[in-house]
Amino acid sequence: MATITDIAKEAGVSISTVSRVLNYDSTLSATEETKRKVFEVAEKLNYTKYKKKNKEKETSSHAGTPSMNAKSIGLITWRTSDEELEDIYYMSIRLAAEKRAVDLGYNVVNFSQMEQNGIQDVEGVLAIGKFTEEKIEELNETVANLCVVGSNFPLHEYDCVNTDFSQATEIALTHLLELGHTRIAYIGAEESKNLHGYRKYKTPTTNIYIDMLKSLNLFDEKYFIVKENSQLDVKTSEALTEYALNLWKEDLPTAILAANDAFAIGIIHTLSAKNISVPEQISVMGINDLSISRYITPPLSTVRAYTEEMGETGMNLLHDRIHSPGIAKRIFLGTELVVRGSTTAPNTLAN
Template sequence: MATLKDIAKKAGVSTSTVSRVLNYDPTLSVGEETKKRIFEAAEALEYRSHKKVMTRKKGTIAIVNWVSESEELNDLYYMSIRISAEKKAQELGYDFIRLYDQDELIDHDNLAGILAIGKYSQHQVKQFRDKELPLCFVDFKPQADVDCVLVNFKDAIKGNIEYLIKQGHKRIGFIGGEESFSDGTGNWIDPREKTMKEYLKRKRLYSSDYFQVGEFRVEDGRKNMLKILDQLDKNERPTAFVAANDAIAIGCLKALYEKNIKVPEDMSLIGFNDISTAKYITPSLTTVKVYTEEMGSSGIQLLHERIQDGRDVTKTVITSTKLIVREST
């Protein structure tokens, strides 16, 4: 495991700065570029050593992110997928361009393929397909015949609930997130929230009072946890929560600290994604490991098959997850 010292050395900052950034310390005043270096260093150090990079170039792949650079810092999930995709592209002998706006594709000709990371509206999917290039979506399955890489969210959420029930919890809450397509045409429905409701209802443990949804950010996690804590008496509150991602979970930890609620003695908490910061916060976060390295790598591999082998059959890769138990449960 990479240490704070390792990250600090790679990012060119002090270990104390790394610690405060990874803990989302709101009192720390550093620029977004410094934060970006630290988060990218932490993510990069998580990955295994890759094979030797091919020297003969095979073309250029556009790696398109549905979030902006600043939004990427709020949810390292997408940064992690992007970094792994870039590494795999280099390993296979491709150049790549990094885009944070789909419209920027207009300025680039002679591309070998497109990797689209994130959620896109039907109109945006059509724009990608109109380029008539090998195309793969990561973390999203459009209503179209196209390659994609997905996560088995349903089994992960069910596993979380079963784990908490075995720990003796009967009042289980959920702090979720919602996201809008970047063209403003609608919202993406998170399967984690849907599965949480359905499975808790099946277990006769569901309560709408235990659910809150905001954005996938630390501050939203904090606000929504405080909202539930303030609305319910101590004896009516959930004794455990599942958060839709680690950023939300970190915000929940901050709210619980503010309310002098001990974790995990008084409240257990499970995050989602296992971003590089999850192990460094206090208490370290129990979370669902999503294999973002495999997601980005698989997306590039699917493109490679289209570009080099001329594969015509559409493929969907579904990656598994694993519950990583740490100090918050």
């Protein structure tokens, strides 16, 4: 595991700057360029498969280097460049996809949602994020080959890769239950217009929380805090946690499940500002295991979504479709519990 010192050295900034960037310190007056550099270096140094591939390339100088006549792959991301910095989940997927494309010998052409001149000329397109159904259908009709990473829309004639967030949520809740927590809150948000589904809430994480706690007779409406049509970023989480604390007053939960790691960071910020200690008074659980999650204070317990594999798998599917078209495929990747310092058994004296 790379240390903050390693990241600072590679990024060419101070250790303090790295720590504050990775902890989303709102008082830090760093440029967007500096923040991006820190996040990208953190991803690179914690990208284990990439390190292994670099060693393999030492024996083959031509491996992974596109030639002058190499075919091009298009990459379009749901998040803008600035929005990627608010939740680096999609940045992690993108970086992995770009590396895999180079390994396969492709040139990578990046397109924005607003500017797509020449998109018909590439061999295929990898779309990363929660695009609207209309946008996906537009891409599907425009490009010869399409793979979408991170969308929950039904399949038509394109391939799709996602993480099994139903499994991830069950793993997270089981961890908290096994520690002895029964008052488990949920703080999340849903970007509803970009999601498909026939239930009131669209994300697997939200619905599994409801279903699982209701099945155990542990669901309490006041501990269920979800904002619709909102981004899953640190600032939104801080505002929702502030609202939740005012609602709960002295009747605090012993644990909070966050919709993702960015939300978990915002929750920890707000609890710390209110002198509520994590995990002694309230345990905080994330989902995703971003590269930054091990560096926050306290280090975040979470469920790992294999973002690098998502990017690689998506690029592999697109490569296969270009060379051997077949039926559309939907692939869900498994997840894994990562226990760090933000969760512990409930302290009944503190609550």
